[in-house]
Amino acid sequence: MSVAPRLAALIEQVLGGPPPIGLRAWDGSTAGPQDGPVLVVRHRRALRRLLFRPGELGVARAWVAGELDVEGDLYDALERMTDLVGARPFTLPAGRRAAIARELISLIGPVVPVPLPPPPEEVPRRTGALHSLRRDRAAISHHYDVGNDFYELVLGPSMVYSCAVFGTPDTTLEDAQAAKLDLICRKLGLREGQRLLDVGCGWGSMVLHAAREYGVRAVGITLSAEQAAYARERVAKEGLEDRVEIRVQDYRETADGPYDAISSIGMAEHVGAARYREYADRLLGLLRPGGRLLNHQIARRPLEDERTYRADPFIDAYVFPDGELAPVGRTVSLLERAGFEVRDAEALREHYALTLRHWVRNLEARWDEAVRLTSPGRARVWRLYMAASAQAFERGRIGVNQVLAVRPPAGGASVLPLRPRAWVERAA
Incomplete structure (x- = not known):
């Protein structure tokens, strides 16, 4: 047969x-x-x-x-x-x-089969304690240090690697990413002269937008040397060296607070359950009283027994080594236990599905170039992971949320507008 x-x-x-x-x-x-x-x-x-x-x-x-x-x-x-x-x-x-x-x-076939070695894009054997500084640097390097040209091809000119915010399904990816960055700035209540820390700054899009449009002094930190080099070039090109600093630095090594605001956009998935309270504690300590945190993070559905959670084997082996997703309720709870007052949570699940479909189209439209910039295996990893992730968001298997939290000032006085979600429209 x-x-x-x-x-x-x-x-x-x-x-x-x-x-x-x-x-x-x-x-x-x-x-x-x-x-x-x-x-x-x-x-x-x-x-x-x-x-x-x-x-x-x-x-x-x-x-x-x-x-x-x-x-x-x-x-x-x-x-x-x-x-x-x-x-x-x-x-x-x-x-x-x-x-x-x-x-x-x-x-x-007739020969007794033996296991094949995995394709070369798989994460090599990991060393060191889970979510130690050294191991986290290696994990970030595996995912992000694959060539800025490749990321430009996939992400487009915005160079934003997180969920965009679409006004309509027909909104362009660039407009949707700009809208997301501006929404975060408004939620953080940024004003000229304030200090902003962007944790996991990627290629610098958030700090550039905040400095250019809101006049803040911004520090962006990343563990990717390639990202940092690219971001510094962008800062210099826009003439913002006096207002924007890019560092290759872990959030656990950042100690030059207080900041007026902190953004963490698509970074907390790398923190890990065992380290999340430490993450929340450190960000709280870097904020001035009354300062705001915007935590933009992918979430999964809760399990009956959280001890049974296992990372997706394909994602862990090929995409985000040691990455972990948590239910949004657990994230909110840990932020509150650290001392934050959580003031708002906005779900953007459908927006991430749209974002990923744009990225897949970008990759498919320039497939031969993507293969040349990386390898056939790496390009195939990205096509599968992004398409499967888009479906996971569309079907509600995972979500993404922006959580706005405040470090309460002495006496607990309110530091937010009385009108709920007053940040939806930018002030004139």
Whole structure:
């Protein structure tokens, strides 16, 4: 029998139903529905990866290596494959598991299969304690130090790597990113002459916007040397060296408060559950009484038993090493325990889905250039991770929230306008 029908039969054993997506194998055979996206198994090595790593990580490794591909709508394909990728063959009866393994081995070939080394974009072996200074620097370098030209291609001229804020679905990405930065400035109540600390400043977009549009003196900190170099060039080009400083520095090493305001945009996901209270304590200590914190952070849904939480294996291995997501309730609780008064939380889940779809379009439109700037594997990692993330936001599996918190002044006097969300419109 040809390969694809045999693969379809295996999928039916795992799922208890027919394949949800069309299949085409390396021998040219097909199976399953052919009126939508098609999963292309380009090489039998993909099956070796699935044999030893069933589920998401095995599929991801085969994808990164170019042994699996999708023809047609990638978003539709990912939706159809959700149950298949998340299937747990080891929950099946032992006899059925053994039969599936034997069939996979027979498809792989006559030689006894052994595990393949993972594709080179996978995170190398990690050393040091989780979320130690040294290990966090290595994790950040893996994700961000892959070439500023590549990030320009994906992110566009704004060079903002976080959720934009769209006025309508037709708003351009650049306008939506500018709107997000300005919204944060308004929530922080920035005024000329104030000091702003941007934790995880990326390529400098937030500090540049705040200094240029609001006249603040801004410090941006990042652990990425490539980001810092790029941001400093932007600062010099705009002639803002007297108002903007970029440092390669961890938030745990920052000690030159007090600041009037702190922004943390898409950085707290790297902090980790074990360090989050320390993160909150340190930011509180860097703020003057009455100062504001804007914490912009991806959130996941809470679990019945939080001890069972595990990071997504593909994201952890290929995208954000040691990254951790927390429910928004836990984030708010820890900020309050540190001494912050949480004054506002705004959910922007749909906006991140739109943002990611823009990034995917940018990548696909200049695919050959992206491959040249990095590697085929790295480009494939990014396409899969961003498309899958867009779907996760669209389906409500994850969210993103802006939490505004204040370091209470002595006596607890109010430091915010009486009218709720007065920052929605910029003052004239």
